Amino acid sequence: MPEKVSDQETQSQGKKRKQNLQSPRPSQGFSQRSITDFFGDSTLGLDVPTSRPSSPKRSRKNSEQPELPKDMSTPLNEQAWRRISENRVADLNGLPPHPRDPPNPNTNIVATKPPRPAPFQPHAGAPRKLHIKNLRKPSKIDPDVYFNQTWGSLEAALAAIFGSRKISASLEELYRGTENICRADRAGELYIRLKACCATYVGDYLKDSIIACNSWKDDAVKCVVSAWEKWNAQLGMIRSVFLYLDRSYLLNNANPSLQPVEPTGLELFRHHIILAQEIETKFMDGIMALFERDRQQCSIDASLLTRAVRMVDSLDLYETNFEPRFLAMSREYYDRLGILGATSNSLAEYLDECSQQLHKEALRCERYRLDPPTKRSMGLILEEGLLKNQLLILTDQGSIEDLLQKQDHKSLATLYSLLDRIGEPSSYLRLAWEKHILTVGRSIIEDESRENEMVQRLLELKDSLDSFVRVPFKGDDTLAYALRESFGTFLNARTKDRSEMVNSKPAEMIAKYVDALLRGGAKGTSTGTPGDEDARLAHSLEQVLDLFRFIQGKDVFEAFYKRDLARRLLMDRSASRDAERSMITKLKTECGSGFTQNLESMFKDIEISREAISHFKTTRNRAGNSPNVDLNVLVLSQSAWPTYDEVPVVIPLEMAQYLESYRNVYCEKHSGRKLMWRHALSHCVLRARFAPNVNKELVLSALQAVVLLLFNDAEFGTYLSYQQIKGGTGLDDKQLIRTLQSLACAKYRVLQKETKGKDILPTDNFCVNRHFSAPKFRIKINQIQLKETKKEKEDTFERVAQDRQYETQAAIIRIMKSRKKLRHNDLIQMTIDQTKNRGKLDVPEIKKQIERLIDKDYMERLPGGETWYQYVA
Amino acid sequence: MKVRIRKWNAVASWRWDVPEDDVCGICRVQFDGTCPNCRFPGDDCPLLVGKCGHSFHLHCVNDWIQTESSRGLCPMCRQKFEFVAE
Numbered sequence: 036m037p038e039k040v041s042d043q044e045t046q047s048q049g050k051k052r053k054q055n056l057q058s059p060r061p062s063q064g065f066s067q068r069s070i071t072d073f074f075g076d077s078t079l080g081l082d083v084p085t086s087r088p089s090s091p092k093r094s095r096k097n098s099e100q101p102e103l104p105k106d107m108s109t110p111l112n113e114q115a116w117r118r119i120s121e122n123r124v125a126d127l128n129g130l131p132p133h134p135r136d137p138p139n140p141n142t143n144i145v146a147t148k149p150p151r152p153a154p155f156q157p158h159a160g161a162p163r164k165l166h167i168k169n170l171r172k173p174s175k176i177d178p179d180v181y182f183n184q185t186w187g188s189l190e191a192a193l194a195a196i197f198g199s200r201k202i203s204a205s206l207e208e209l210y211r212g213t214e215n216i217c218r219a220d221r222a223g224e225l226y227i228r229l230k231a232c233c234a235t236y237v238g239d240y241l242k243d244s245i246i247a248c249n250s251w252k253d254d255a256v257k258c259v260v261s262a263w264e265k266w267n268a269q270l271g272m273i274r275s276v277f278l279y280l281d282r283s284y285l286l287n288n289a290n291p292s293l294q295p296v297e298p299t300g301l302e303l304f305r306h307h308i309i310l311a312q313e314i315e316t317k318f319m320d321g322i323m324a325l326f327e328r329d330r331q332q333c334s335i336d337a338s339l340l341t342r343a344v345r346m347v348d349s350l351d352l353y354e355t356n357f358e359p360r361f362l363a364m365s366r367e368y369y370d371r372l373g374i375l376g377a378t379s380n381s382l383a384e385y386l387d388e389c390s391q392q393l394h395k396e397a398l399r400c401e402r403y404r405l406d407p408p409t410k411r412s413m414g415l416i417l418e419e420g421l422l423k424n425q426l427l428i429l430t431d432q433g434s435i436e437d438l439l440q441k442q443d444h445k446s447l448a449t450l451y452s453l454l455d456r457i458g459e460p461s462s463y464l465r466l467a468w469e470k471h472i473l474t475v476g477r478s479i480i481e482d483e484s485r486e487n488e489m490v491q492r493l494l495e496l497k498d499s500l501d502s503f504v505r506v507p508f509k510g511d512d513t514l515a516y517a518l519r520e521s522f523g524t525f526l527n528a529r530t531k532d533r534s535e536m537v538n539s540k541p542a543e544m545i546a547k548y549v550d551a552l553l554r555g556g557a558k559g560t561s562t563g564t565p566g567d568e569d570a571r572l573a574h575s576l577e578q579v580l581d582l583f584r585f586i587q588g589k590d591v592f593e594a595f596y597k598r599d600l601a602r603r604l605l606m607d608r609s610a611s612r613d614a615e616r617s618m619i620t621k622l623k624t625e626c627g628s629g630f631t632q633n634l635e636s637m638f639k640d641i642e643i644s645r646e647a648i649s650h651f652k653t654t655r656n657r658a659g660n661s662p663n664v665d666l667n668v669l670v671l672s673q674s675a676w677p678t679y680d681e682v683p684v685v686i687p688l689e690m691a692q693y694l695e696s697y698r699n700v701y702c703e704k705h706s707g708r709k710l711m712w713r714h715a716l717s718h719c720v721l722r723a724r725f726a727p728n729v730n731k732e733l734v735l736s737a738l739q740a741v742v743l744l745l746f747n748d749a750e751f752g753t754y755l756s757y758q759q760i761k762g763g764t765g766l767d768d769k770q771l772i773r774t775l776q777s778l779a780c781a782k783y784r785v786l787q788k789e790t791k792g793k794d795i796l797p798t799d800n801f802c803v804n805r806h807f808s809a810p811k812f813r814i815k816i817n818q819i820q821l822k823e824t825k826k827e828k829e830d831t832f833e834r835v836a837q838d839r840q841y842e843t844q845a846a847i848i849r850i851m852k853s854r855k856k857l858r859h860n861d862l863i864q865m866t867i868d869q870t871k872n873r874g875k876l877d878v879p880e881i882k883k884q885i886e887r888l889i890d891k892d893y894m895e896r897l898p899g900g901e902t903w904y905q906y907v908a
Numbered sequence: 909m910k911v912r913i914r915k916w917n918a919v920a921s922w923r924w925d926v927p928e929d930d931v932c933g934i935c936r937v938q939f940d941g942t943c944p945n946c947r948f949p950g951d952d953c954p955l956l957v958g959k960c961g962h963s964f965h966l967h968c969v970n971d972w973i974q975t976e977s978s979r980g981l982c983p984m985c986r987q988k989f990e991f992v993a994e
């Protein structure tokens with residue numbers, strides 16, 4: 036490629052010159068072969084190597100692709116040449132004719148041919164004459180004299196070039212002189228003289244001018260680079276003059292000591308100037324200082340530095356003199372920077388600094404055209420100095436936790452990608468990451484004062500942790516795994532007080548949260564999410580299920596979920612049937628169909644009850660003796676629903692009779708069944724008139740209603756004593772106190788207690804609150820039924836514990852039955868495996884159950900050192 | 909004061925009219941639950957009361973009678989199994 040380009044260049048140069056040469060001198064005889072022919076016509080036999088001397092370009096020992104030679108002197112060379120050739124027309128008279136045929140310098144083949152070359156016509160036209168003349172003889176000038184004479188004008192030209200003066204002789208003339216000398220076989224001599232002349236100039240004059248330069252002391256780089264550029268320009272002109280020497284003699288010479296003009300000039304500069312001790316050190320130090328100042332963000336002459344690097348490169352000093360020094364200086368600089376930055380800044384600031392330094396240094400390498408290997412080495416140096424050496428500070432647990440705490444995504448992303456340069460980021464981050472999750476998680480779980488917000492906070496935590504993994508940690512698998520592990524760990528940690536039990540609070544609170552969602556009460560975390568109510572609810576449920584999957588004690592969740600579902604169905608508080616159903620489907624996947632079977636049974640009961648009541652009403656209406664009460668009855672299959680305590684209560688006679696008629700119809704239809712009323716679960720709507728124009732519709736529990744109905748027809752101001760109410764309703768003290776409290780001491784006070792105070796005493800008297808008022812017509816006072824009592828909660832836990840024991844025993848029996856004989860540890864492990872998706876069991880708990888089964892003769896302990904068990908059939 | 913019942917949402921629960929905690933002599937599940945093959949208690953999985961006084965899940969006793977070794981006897985008392993017609 037470069038050859039071709041330069042070939043075209045020389046041709047175009049030749050054409051230009053031909054125009055100048057042709058007009059004043061008509062073509063005549065043999066002598067009209069001008070210099071231009073050497074450029075324009077390569078058929079003449081002078082095989083001119085057209086590739087230019089390449090500037091010595093660094094080529095690394097191991098580099099696979101040598102870089103293309105870059106010829107810096109071309110523009111100068113061309114300019115100079117053009118300037119000279121345009122101004123002057125070469126005069127060729129008076130010079131000895133040049134030898135025509137290089138292989139035989141004594142003979143000239145002159146072909147007389149028409150001005151325009153004609154195609155070859157072997158049998159047509161006039162015969163051509165071939166004149167062969169010996170050109171030595173007519174030459175009257177002695178070769179030595181000619182050589183000295185010509186050298187004299189060449190030397191004068193060189194002096195003019197060195198002195199930046201105009202060359203007095205024509206360039207054409209000088210060129211021709213060189214050509215003649217070369218043709219006379221004295222090229223070697225000419226080269227030695229030329230080289231010596233240049234060496235004197237470079238070694239003495241140019242070097243002195245550098246050191247004598249005003250700014251030498253402060254700005255050695257500038258002095259050297261200026262001299263270098265000046266010399267390059269001069270070298271370009273010298274090359275033009277000695278072009279023939281280059282082409283005919285130097286370029287294809289195998290002798291290594293004979294270099295073309297330009298490389299010779301570069302070598303002289305390299306040897307006499309750059310490698311001179313007094314210059315080299317100062318110059319290189321100057322370059323290093325420029326780099327250092329650039330790093331310190333002081334303004335520097337960036338173009339000067341670029342040129343200096345390019346010069347070093349051209350002189351083949353990059354790898355030997357520049358790079359080692361540059362790398363050593365950089366290493367020291369960044370090691371120092373690492374120590375300084377890491378100890379004086381916060382981790383966030385230091386991370387920012389590191390990433391900026393890495394970025395800037397990469398740009399710097401680009402800007403000053405440093406070699407790719409240098410760039411790679413610089414990467415390693417920065418990693419070493421800023422990262423590896425400061426690893427203790429970079430991976431300080433406290434600082435990382437602090438970043439996590441502050442949700443500093445930017446710094447964490449930087450930290451992750453920096454650590455990624457020097458190793459496996461997760462191996463450095465994992466500990467702090469896990470500790471952070473456990474700390475924050477525990478603080479949420481153990482914060483009893485904000486128990487109601489627990490699930491919401493857990494969801495937010497999960498969300499934020501997920502986003503850490505997704506964004507700054509680039510989806511790191513190890514950290515994602517650690518997240519799940521740690522989340523599970525704190526969610527299933529043992530309680531401090533009941534060390535045998537896994538903390539069941541999260542399971543309970545998650546169940547409560549789901550209940551709130553399904554009642555349409557909780558917002559979920561997806562605030563602002565577009566879409567309809569159902570989609571939002573589905574999304575929130577999906578989120579909380581994600582949390583639920585971490586819970587090992589699924590049985591606790593199930594127990595509470597069942598209770599809450601029952602309450603939603605009984606009180607008709609479900610926000611969406613679809614959501615309920617989709618939740619059941621999801622729970623089936625998570626907990627198995629054994630659990631959801633009961634839940635489905637509950638839904639089925641509601642359905643069957645609806646059909647039954649409509650059947651009952653049609654038959655009753657036909658009989659025409661129904662009281663004016665809208666009756667609804669839910670009949671529960673006892674085994675599917677949570678167990679409820681029986682609450683004895685006296686129902687007003689008319690209502691009791693009505694219910695009894697329902698029971699009769701039911702039992703008639705379903706023989707073999709018994710039907711029991713669950714009045715504590717019933718609720719009703721009462722119309723009450725407090726004053727002539729204060730009519731209200733009250734939604735009450737059946738127990739509240741029974742109490743309030745005692746006041747029917749009572750005059751205002753009539754008091755009923757606690758004991759009277761107790762006798763009239765048949766309620767026990769506990770139920771009665773709770774009910775009276777809800778009627779006389781809560782938000783809506785339909786009854787009035789004679790004495791002030793929140794507590795209900797057996798001595799209290801009650802009357803209707805004649806001043807009762809509320810903005811709405813319909814008032815719900817049965818919240819008391821929706822609230823879970825402390826006892827209910829304890830019962831639920833009790834039942835979970837009992838079920839767990841029962842299931843553990845069943846699992847042990849199943850295992851022993853199939854294995855017959857087992858080692859203690861194997862039995863424990865197999866039991867844990869079999870029951871793990873119900874709730875994680877403790878080893879002491881399993882041991883206790885084994886003891887019980889041994890007591891009950893289901894299995895026995897075999898004698899011997901190691902404990903073995905044997906199944907007893 | 910005037911109070912009048914407008915609407916009464918009663919809740920009741922049913923169970924089989926057998927002694928509490930009795931289990932089916934065949935599948936050993938409480939009668940309130942279903943036989944092992946059923947999902948919903950009640951009409952879907954009814955009880956059968958034998959003249960001998962032993963009750964079973966209909967599905968359980970059906971399967972039992974159909975086995976050859978049963979010879980049509982109650983699995984509990986080995987009397988001929990006949991159920992009480994409704």
Ligand SMILES: [Zn+2]
Pocket residue numbers: 932933934935936937942943944964965968
């Ligand atoms: Zn059965």
Ligand SMILES: [Zn+2]
Pocket residue numbers: 942943944945946952953954965967968
């Ligand atoms: Zn069945």
Ligand SMILES: [Zn+2]
Pocket residue numbers: 958960961962982983984985986987
């Ligand atoms: Zn029997």
